[in-house]
Amino acid sequence: xxxxxxxxxxxxxxxxxxxxxxxxxxxxxxxxxxxxxxxxxxxxxxxxxxxxxxxxxxxxxxxxxxxxxxxxxxxxxxxxxxxxxxxxxxxxxxxxxxxx
Numbered sequence: 003x004x005x006x007x008x009x010x011x012x013x014x015x016x017x018x019x020x021x022x023x024x025x026x027x028x029x030x031x032x033x034x035x036x037x038x039x040x041x042x043x044x045x046x047x048x049x050x051x052x053x054x055x056x057x058x059x060x061x062x063x064x065x066x067x068x069x070x071x072x073x074x075x076x077x078x079x080x081x082x083x084x085x086x087x088x089x090x091x092x093x094x095x096x097x098x099x100x101x102x
Contacts, residue, residue, distance in 0.1 A: 021091060028088050035081045042074040 049063050090096055 021096075025088065025091050028084055028091070032081065032084045032088065035077055035084060039074065039077050039081060042070050042077060045070040046074055 046067055049060070049067060
């Protein structure tokens, strides 16, 4: 019985420390993701036709803009998932599969 109590205490301490570390990692990832979102918002602004660039360069700029728009959508989705995780990290069933 004594060993079981020690094991349960160890698991509880490990879980709390792991939870704190995970929360810090998620918070850092949220900060980095939000910074990347701001950068991508700047890169996805409309390309004005009055810019004196060649036709090929303009087509390349339009292509790059569409790639950045897709990356922006992915980053926004990632940000939503991270904020959801941070909200639920202190739940007792955090990390368990919802379907199982």
